[in-house]
Amino acid sequence: MPNMNLKKTAMPEQDAKERAANFKEVALGYEEAMALEEASRCLNCKHQPCVAGCPVNVQIPEFIELVKKGDFLGAYAKIRETNSLPAVCGRVCPQETQCEERCVRGIKGEPVGIGRLERFVADYAMAHGEAPARTAPSNGKKVAVIGSGPAGVTCAGDLAKLGYEVTIFEALHTPGGVLSYGIPEFRLPKELVRREIEGVCKLGVELKTNMVVGKCVSLDELMQEEGYSAIFIGTGAGLPSFMRIPGENLSGVYSANEFLTRINLMKAYQFPETDTPVRVGKSVAVVGGGNVAMDAARCAKRMGAENVYIVYRRSEAEMPARREEVHHAREEGIDFRLLCNPVAIHGDEKGFVTCVDCVEMELGEPDASGRRRPVVKPGSEFTLQVDTVVIAIGTSPNPLIRNTTPGLKTEKWGGIIVDEHGETSREYVYAGGDAVSGAATVILAMGAGKIAAAAIHEKLSK
């Protein structure tokens, strides 16, 4: 008999007050008994609506059946068949708009906690099992993957499983892309990212860090001189956007990329044990309403800021951030200033931020994105006293590869143009993830990496 409880088995979390002062993981994960209880809520539907909601096609009912039997390592192997990064996806995927949104149990009550179960299985396997080693014999064909973020790692893992000799080129000193520099430790522990990528390397993928493709080697050289038969570009959307308002170059104004890179990748929260500092101050305004803005605000709080504001020009309903992230941020004491927009930042004589002028907004007619366009409320100017401003209004693809690859077609805003198989305007060159779509989610990037891997395989098998 399935467990007909309408609610998901609760996930233990660190207390909000306590966690707002440390960088340890917020959600603590299921114990075995909780996982068994939650798994028993799955009806194992024949038509598997959840699987259709998963960009990497995880065989959800099948892995949950294995969880029900207590075969957690078997469940892990089942997930790994189609997903190279289960511990990551179990934590940062927006399940509420994907697999769980389609769960039959969600019609009346809460859907099965698929993400929580995936996380449990992945963590169990990391503690008790070994990552699967390479099984496919080499087919002798070399494929280069540019970028070791979710798209690149997924593409590399899938191709290695098919027998390709895959090399990942990463520009930074640590692999993982946004998983390493962007998403904070308290949402996605870096040790876990390291181990997930190690797991992909075990499939036979070679990883080269400190390689800025486009600078030390071009795509054409990789193909013509180094013998790669195909290339996948998964370089993400790393270029930060600024607001173009007065005072944006004052000391104490950060792009979210810089703020998060200092804290996550360079471990500024351990300064001076580590060498990279970050200035946070007493009051911080984070501009934006996405997951990145939530991450920056919650990092600022953990770095000791007393007042942390989210300044967002639309209302909560339009916020692109996950509900769960907004909820966590509120619990930790982040002050939401919605329907507000900064217009100018002011500084002292030494150039450090002292305050930011804002205006209140109201929502007008829907714009091109379908969301109601915010318009300035006349006479609504006010000032927030802050030491730090973090601009988290989005990113666009880095121009390095498109500037050094003749014939590679891109959109005006920089996104690489691909067909439905992920192939670019250059034959044998594929792309996917944020480099194509602009800033989106980890799982969509993984889905794109997967599609491209299949297409590369088909092309090179002809």
Add this chain to the structure above:
Amino acid sequence: MYRILKKRTLSPNVKLMAVDAPHVAKKALAGQFIMLRVDETGERIPLTIADYDRQTGAVTIIFQEVGKTTKLLGTLEEGDSLADFVGPLGVPSHFEGVKHAAVIGGGLGTAIAYPQAKALKEHGAKVDMIVGFRNRELIMLEDEFAAASDRLYVATDDGSNGRKGFVSDVLRELLEAGETYDLVVAIGPVMMMKVVSDLTRPYGIRTVVSMNSIMVDGTGMCGCCRLTVGGETKFACVDGPDFDGHQVDFDEALRRGAMYRKEEAESLGRHVCRLTGEVRNA
């Protein structure tokens, strides 16, 4: 890991290292830089490529020991390795068609100006090199500078070696005496680059400065190195590091460069032994 092939002390606080990095050496050009990390807890710092050898794969950097990272770097010896070494980054300098150039370096900037002088000479330009140091003790690479230039002017702030004064004083005299240049390259402290740019503005001489902004990734990702050039925000890492000196907002660059003074002192204070002055890690 990136092995140190050669180490030389150029002046009491300035050291030269050749590092084994074939993929950087293969593509490096004058004006570009690398990012390095000494060890696992280290910060990423940008350093200009002073020289490269495509055959041996060696890339030369020259640095002044000013903060924790550069002091720690200075303690490494030949045979030791760096955790990370990335490049070549930034846009190479463009010197096509230059006939007569003044290449000006101040302090450590002289070492960074040197490859520019060399590149200009290789492009067939006549090169006057003006280098300045605080005192005689700190003078370095004099033979190399002489070889890379047609005329070399060495100035010291205190007059302990030949000419007393700043590099900008030497340039001013040359310009006032009627010397004509179609390019001035100024590399060194921000204040020096500002003064030189102000000096050449009325003469309308194209003036290129190399901005040594604070960087984190060095690939266009963080925007820490941003500066205002001609009213527009630019990133030193991907749009530079060379910029038109007549367009750069130097006052803003000075303020941004001082942003982490307090933290830099804290980091250094924590790592330098008060007894021996040696740097220790963690």
